[in-house]
Amino acid sequence: MDVRDQLIHAALQVYSQGGSRGATTRRIAELAAVNEVTLFRHFGSKDALISAALGWLAERALALRLPEQPSNPRAELTAFCRAHHRGIYENRALIRKTMAEFEEHPEGAAVAREITAGIERELQGYLSRLRRAGRAGGRWRIGTATAMLMGTLFADAVGRDCMPERYPASADQAVAEYVELFLRAVGATPASRAISR
Amino acid sequence: MDVRDQLIHAALQVYSQGGSRGATTRRIAELAAVNEVTLFRHFGSKDALISAALGWLAERALALRLPEQPSNPRAELTAFCRAHHRGIYENRALIRKTMAEFEEHPEGAAVAREITAGIERELQGYLSRLRRAGRAGGRWRIGTATAMLMGTLFADAVGRDCMPERYPASADQAVAEYVELFLRAVGATPASRAISR
DNA sequence: TAGGCAAGCAAGTGGTTACTTGCATGCCGC
DNA sequence: GCGGCATGCAAGTAACCACTTGCTTGCCTA
Incomplete structure (x- = not known):
């Protein structure tokens, strides 16, 4: 080096x-x-x-991917979200600083936006494929749904050291539960799928 | 003064x-x-x-309340979440600073935690009343569900000026959509309620 | 072996910061 | 009308900051 x-x-x-x-x-x-x-x-x-x-x-941000053909949404989303959550958590201090300095140095927040833009694109694509395949449905917009999932992960990863009592102690467990709730929200659970048409 | x-x-x-x-x-x-x-x-x-x-x-943080007897969850939650979102949004710059300085000055983050603790308590109480009344259900834990909703609102309010393209342009509209998704997630939508038992 | 280049080192410059000191001024209660 | 009290003002102090200058050292290459 x-x-x-x-x-x-x-x-x-x-x-x-x-x-x-x-x-x-x-x-x-x-x-x-x-x-x-x-x-x-x-x-x-x-x-x-x-x-x-x-x-x-x-530059060195790694690009997480979601499968082109959804087969097991719960498992696939959980793995994806865990990796994303870990990425935020490991850089939580730096991320907090860039966000705090947004007014003075917008480039810092721009970096954060750039890095997570790929995550958002991936999630939106996956969701729309799920919906097109009839495996998710309801009256929601894709952008709102991804904002909800990504916001949940972000707040958890950035806040769990400031307010540990507010989040499930195990991050992996927490993410799994978020995904479970999320799948129900977008009508991608077997039971809820039945009623969404 | x-x-x-x-x-x-x-x-x-x-x-x-x-x-x-x-x-x-x-x-x-x-x-x-x-x-x-x-x-x-x-x-x-x-x-x-x-x-x-x-x-x-x-000291001067106002205590938002949710009704003791839930009657119209969508309307009540939407109003509550809009007020909470507005509270975060109006103080977003300050909140970002206290979170960024968490390592050096934990008292700042403690203030934020203190202020939002009432919100969390209110939400958890409301959710458990909904569930006890059979108007919500499924395999989720209350703490996780509130973390998801509050995390979504937090990330939106704190992030929408840094990344405007990622959130619905109207904050009120966004919150309404979050609540809609959330109600489906916790099985509090008429249709999804039917299948949750 | 000579020359160039990257790095170290010591010292300094000008600006800013939190905080202090000493003194003048004006207001309010008795 | 007078004594105390809150405030203003000017100046200063010691520390820290980003950044510069001038000089030395050592390594690699031609």
Whole structure:
């Protein structure tokens, strides 16, 4: 790992702890085990470094996929949502910072939006396939349904360390229960499917 | 409004914009139209002022209620959730800051938790009354269901200015659709109720 | 082996921050 | 009318910040 990568990693970590105001060039350089001057020689300014670090994160975001042909919606959605939830949870501190700094640095929130856009697309496609196949139905709009599921996962992953008493202790268990509720909401449960036509 | 209240209001506003690191005593005093020294004479330190301001907010939180006897769940839940959503939305900047500073200042997040605890209690009570009356049912736990509904509202209210394309343009309309989906999820829709036993 | 380049190091600059001190001013109750 | 009390004002302090400069060191390549 060369100096540039070390700085980017250190910047991400320090930024996660204190946001862009709390992330001092001294601490970043220290954590990267690099001279502070080297930081400026590479990136020019603190803001440029943080921006590069967030960009690096956006590039490396892994694209979760949902099967083209839904076969077992409960299992498939649960696995997908668990992975997404884990992704948010692992970066919860950083995500909170980017959202808090939305007014001052909209690019940060743009990164978050970019990363989750693929998740949303995947979910919407899957849902519409379910509905087209007659395996889900009712009077709901796809965008609203995905907003509900993704919002639930987001709030859980971002809030469960602030308010642990409010969420099921096991994240995996919680996600499974959310998916169960969600499937009923969109009429994709065997029983509810029967009545939705 | 005396000097103390002016300072508290100004502190809340400046804190909403920049968090505790971005909130300088100079800007707070300026906005309160008060000398900066007066700020320190009243509160001793910046942190004490911010803490007092958040405490003031927690005290004045209005307690939303759901009817003791559910009669029209869709209408009642929609009204309740709209009010809650509006409350989050109006304070979204401040809420984002307190959550971002959770690691450094857990008291801030504690205030948010305290304020929403009443909402959760109300919702859980209402849901259990619905279920006891046989007007909702299925294999879900109350805590999970409320986490889902509140999480959806939270994510929408906090995220719709960062990612406007992801949410229905009208907040009231969005909440109505969330409630509709939620009622189906907990088996409180006429049709789905029939099959839940 | 010579030259260039990346990095370290020490020191400094100008700006901002929270907080303090000392003193002047005006208002309100007695 | 007078004493106390809340506030304003000017100035200062010590710390921290992003960022710069000038110089040295060591490694790789030609």
